Amino acid sequence: MRNFGIFYFALFVLSALSPAHLKAQTISLTKIASLGPEVSETSGLLNIDGRIFTHNDSGNKAELYELDTLSGAVKRKIIVANASNIDWEDLSSDDNFIYIGDFGNNKGDRKNLRIYRVSREQLLFSENLLADTISFSYNDQKTFSSSLYSTNFDAESFIVGESNIYVFTKNWGNFKTNIYKLPSAPGNYQAIKIDSLNVNGLVTCATYNANDKSLVLAGYTFSAFSEDFLCTVYFDKGNADLLQRFSINNATGIQIEGICQSGNHYYLSNETSSVLSASLFKISLLELLTGLSATKTNKNIISGPVNNLLHILDGNKYQISIFDSSGKKMFYGTLSSITTHDWPRGLYIAHIINTEMNYTSVEKLFVGHE
Known part of the structure; x- marks a missing residue:
């Protein structure tokens, strides 16, 4: 006080x-x-x-x-x-x-x-x-x-x-x-x-x-x-x-x-x-960084990184945009795995669009390098 x-x-x-x-x-x-x-x-x-x-x-x-x-x-x-x-x-x-x-x-x-x-x-x-x-x-x-x-x-x-x-x-x-x-x-x-x-x-x-x-x-x-x-x-x-x-x-x-x-x-x-x-x-820190919001919160669509790769469950179902904490877009697409070997260590924001069920979700990802 x-x-x-x-x-x-x-x-x-x-x-x-x-x-x-x-x-x-x-x-x-x-x-x-x-x-x-x-x-x-x-x-x-x-x-x-x-x-x-x-x-x-x-x-x-x-x-x-x-x-x-x-x-x-x-x-x-x-x-x-x-x-x-x-x-x-x-x-x-x-x-x-x-x-x-x-x-x-x-x-x-x-x-x-x-x-x-x-x-x-x-x-x-x-x-x-x-x-x-x-x-x-x-x-x-x-x-x-x-x-x-x-x-x-x-x-x-x-x-x-x-x-x-x-x-x-x-x-x-x-x-x-x-x-x-x-x-x-x-x-x-x-x-x-x-x-x-x-x-x-x-x-x-x-x-x-x-x-x-x-x-x-x-x-x-x-x-x-x-x-x-x-x-x-x-x-x-x-x-x-x-x-x-x-x-x-x-x-x-x-x-x-x-x-x-x-x-x-x-x-x-x-x-x-x-x-x-x-x-x-x-x-909302996420909306500040990306200008985007979610209609649904979904967990574990993206996992990793393991060996400098992010893995996306059923990647062809999702349109993925990933931003760093300054709002810079690091990735956009529908791949099932994304390489992160040249990304700076830090927290990233993934904006995920489900192309089959028409909803968006947001996940936070940490990329760290030894």
Whole structure:
């Protein structure tokens, strides 16, 4: 939570080119609805089976809220009975559990950082939850003196993958984000620093898709030339590359705090500020890159690459267009296999037309070279 006035906010999305390919592009958020007073300090979003959940941040109740994605209304209130909300900042999930990050630390002096873990099934069907606790400290933090808005041990975002938790710090001291790794099982751990990204800003939330290794970080810049932006990054097994960047041209100062993926779209939420009341937004990265949209989502039409080849199931049925993350068209045609040996490492968008059943779908593909 920010109690220091109005600043400019940023958004980081993950794609996959080398930093040399970074270039400025713009994107706009589409507002879906205003959020009610119950979630005026929304500080995280999570999509579970098409249902969107949020929570408030520091000093609020230990409660989760299910949102109506059309009206923004609170559909359900869920109490985490054995938890407290010192500074809840983000939500994440794996196949069996959802996780609540209680690790906001803008003075750098907390010694009770923790992540609550709750059964996904409980969340979906009960209004009273019991949580396990994952306690942690940063392995390289040696001092805990209080220093407001200057610490590199604040955090507002994390993801869960491969039985691990990855925390992304909000570095007031150098405007980077450090990545810390710890187990996702209940216990008391030292979080190990494994990587760092020079995001030139302050990260506020994250969402991760393990299928295409796409990570989205949200945050804001903090300087005389503050701006809102999107960056694409590649994340796999703790390794992160900061890639494509997009300015958000209609989001200045709205305090984006939550983000989650739903299909080929991302939902975002902002907490109430003097600029705008708490609201729910939506963006489509795929339509931004290609100018194309899908009428149906189909998985696994394209597989690979294996040995520098993409393989298309029943290739003669599909008209395939593949774009890189700058929107450049890399392939167009109906082949059953496509060579990728000279394609740069990165995330690609495939727009697929089924010529027999008259529908289109979109898939994300990662091309990597050893």
